[in-house]
Amino acid sequence: MARIKDVAAHAGVSVATVSRVLNDNPSVTEETRTRVYAAMRELSYVPNAVARSLRTEATKTLGLIIGDIANPFFAELARAVEDAARAAGYTVIIGNADERAEEQDHYVRTLLEQRVDGLLICPTAEVTPLVEEVARAGGPLVFLDRTLPGVHVPSVRADGTDAIRALVAHLRQLGHRRIAFISGPARLSTGRERTGAFLAAMAEHGLEVHPEYVQAGDFRSGSGRTLTARLLDLPEPPQVIFAGDNLMTLGALDEIRARGLRIPGDVALASFDDVPWFPHVNPAITAISQPAAELGKRGVRVILDRLGGRPAESVSLPAVLVVRQSCGEGRDVS
Template sequence: MAGIKDVAAHAGVSVATVSRVLNDSPRVSAETREKVVTAMRALHYTPNGVARSLRTEATRTLGLIIGDILNPFFAAMARAVEDEARAAGYTVVIGNADERPEQQDHYVRTLLEQRVDGLLICPTAEATPLVEDCVRYGSPLVFLDRTLPGMDVPAVRADGTAAIHDLVRHIQRLGHRRVAFISGPELLSTGRERTRAFLDAMRECGLDVRDEYLEAGDFQAASGRAIAARFLDLPEPPEVIFAGDNLMALGALDEIRARGLRIPDDVALASFDDVAWFVHLDPPITAITQPAEELGRRAVRVLLERVERRPVESVVLPARLVIRRSCGETES
């Protein structure tokens, strides 16, 4: 098995530089970091934390790495993970990846060094060498909410396809035709799935999707507000703005209100991902709700099966549409 000295020689750098890359040091340039990562892949180098984590006694701890702790969906899911794990006699250590692969890897490495018994990861947009090593060497690992293409890892996630079709049919019944979508990042499985479902639903309902009505955000409020502003500045603005997650919906809501527009009279608003305070707004926001708590509980159960080296299958739970008044009067 290749060691750190082999990686250094292959990349033409010092052992200290390889160490800095492994520890996410900001002192390494992007070019040098890429050389080291390429050498690690070529040599199938496994960071010590991955290998050592497979040769230890149980610690009764689990690691949870989520995309964004500020997102209410992830917060609710994390709470359920903690509750379920505690009931099973485990402690959970949480890391916030902040949607950054390098920060995700920092927490993966740290948790492995702490000898957690298993990892729950809401993966960022790409499969990093470290996560690939976890899979290759059989670390107990389960993906939560998202998946990575080509990786044989059980996942626990929600499927919003049917709910998005329900939403578009609801919008159509209310008489709307110009529907804009603030999608999530194409690199994330959830961004791709929601965009595909939206486009399919629009075609099914005979509604056109204009190029100017489709733009990708980053699952953050600022991008939702900026994209909503561009939609509303169009010569023919949309009648409905559908945001691909709750934070982007919040940003769109801020922009609509900043312009003094009324929901749904001037523009309707809908969100993927429901949050508790949507029902308290005037008007309440129509949203697709995911079973965050059940996802968290099921993920812990699947991971504990993996810890015990038992065969497991992925879990897919349905999301559902909650109709309120932000797209217009609800049907009787």
């Protein structure tokens, strides 16, 4: 593979001149420039970004560690991050933590070794020693979608509090009282926050929550199905199942269908997290929609702010309730 030295020899100039051409340095004659370009083309020269990065101490690369690439929410997030990074001249390396702490740490390590300029993490677990150390050392981190308690790192996240309150109001107005929540894992900020917001909203509306009506899942469809089964098997099953993310909603749907129950007649269903196909389920699923693309865009902005030495401020964007038919024939009252 041709090196800069070969191009220089072929064009009859020094490597410095070739490098100047590569970097659009204006102090190169138009004539020399064309000669260098010609040499590059003839040798099929491809600049070596590895060597460049070593010298310049910058890779023009961002790392992104997401919870689960099979989750459409993260897919949309990743796409937005990609687009925004690309527009700023950065390449993105995506790591899939698969909601496991070891996988997450593996990627943190690998991406730091690769010397990414910045790292966007959707933390997958409780604080790990590695992440804590990197944060303390002032590594170029930003948390996306989720935060970690006690770790001082700027974050970009969605706030579902208002939307959950609106959902509970909607359910209540339709006459539902026994409402169950399949939460995310308590070790994730998103899991805890949604649970907290749900309990607060229920209290506000004077609705009681049986302890067995709050079940902790793991943001994967399997747990949605298992926990739905458990809820439906209770002596007094809930009238509404509210699932904490789109995959667990899918699992709940599986179980409800398998039992031949009707929605919302036998049991109503709502989802935190909206996906394009919810309108096509019969009945269409009422859901809380998160601004995934906007989160990704803002995440990149924040990390670039950090890298540029500008103050990096945390961002919180509201999620919104989208009323459809899966909780009953209501029109939107929020």
